[in-house]
Amino acid sequence: MNINLRQLRLLEATSRLGRLTDAADEQAISQSAASQSIRELERTLGYRLFLRIGRHLEPSEAGRQIMPRVREILALVDGLESPQQEVIGGDFHVAASVTVGCYLLPHLMAEFCRRHPRVVPRISIGNSGEILAMLEKGRAQLGIIEGPATHAELEIGLWRKDRLSVFCAADHPLAPHRQLDLEGLGAQRWIVREPGSGTRQVFDSAMQATAIAPVIALALPRQEAIKQSVLAGLGIGCLSALAIADEVATGQLVELDTPLQLVRNLSWIAARDRRTAGIVDTFLELLREQSAP
Incomplete structure (x- = not known):
């Protein structure tokens, strides 16, 4: 079987980026050469590697199955360039959900x-669902998310706890009492x-446990938009305590005690x-060092 490393690098880049043009640019070859290389690789292997979905290329079922082995081969070859295990370097792409990406x-x-x-x-930032999709497609080396998650093809490990806070504006009727009962x-x-974020998953689960259906006035993808809407008097909010720490310290926002279980x-x-890659394991060691909230 005649397969070369250049073909494997192009295959991995196309799977990760979803566009042959972008993969060709990354590998510094023309689009026509990239297209020919993928066709030759498919002929050699005897099956299709990609399916075209609109303007994007998605790995076929066979392409998805071989991708872990392709990446393992490339990681082993790249390891020959740095035989000293203690030398950690190169590109390192971490994708994180919003609270982690902004504050940690x-x-x-x-x-x-x-x-x-x-x-x-x-660094890339998105909601938890988007981060899982990026890792599934190999578009980041490590992800850090908020909220529960399972995935058959990804390794997921607990890092630390985070507390969500229910809060209102300083001039809200609830502010003087700092309490919100059941x-x-x-x-x-x-x-x-918004639905799909780890914060929303935890909020929805906590509300479901009380058998109360909350009135959702606004569902927003940005923490700053939520804080500004609360400050404007449009309602009360729920975000990580990390996200509102500055506003609470200055008295603009007030945290409320509630019966909700909001630790995640x-x-x-x-x-x-990818876990065999030294740079990933070394970063995980740093996470373990700084695991305390």
Whole structure:
């Protein structure tokens, strides 16, 4: 079987990026050469590697099955360039859900780069569902998400706990009492994250446990939009305590005691074949060091 590394790198890049044009640019070859290379690889293997969905290429079932082995081969070959295991460097792409990406990951990445100056960091931010999809398609080396998650093809591990906070504006009628009882949960207008986010999953689960259907006034994908809507008097909000710490400290927002169970897990995600990469395991060691809330 005549397969070369250039073909495998193009195959991996196309699977990760979803567009042959982008993969060709990354591998510094023309689109026509990239297209010919994929066709030759498919002829050699005897099956299709990609399906065209609109403007994007999605791996076929066979393509998905062989991708872990392709990445393992490339990781082993790349390891020949740095035989010293203690040398950690190269591109490192971490995808994180919003709270982690805004309030925790920048400091973690800065510490990681201080320890390993050869690392070239990249950060992507999305909701938990989007992060899982990125890891599934190999478009990031590590993910950190909020809320529960399971996936047959990805390794998911607990990192630390995070507390969600229910809050209102300082001039809201609830602010002087700082309390919201069980009966009051259903009487409020709620401003929360969009469906698919880890924060929303935890909020919905906590409300379901009380058998109360909340009145969702606004579902927004940005934490700043939720905070500003609460400050404007449109309702009360629910976000990570990390996200509102500054506004609580200045007195703009007030945290409310409620009967809701709003403690959640923050978890890391890695493709099973990527865990052998030294840079991923080294970053996970840093996560374990800084696991306390």
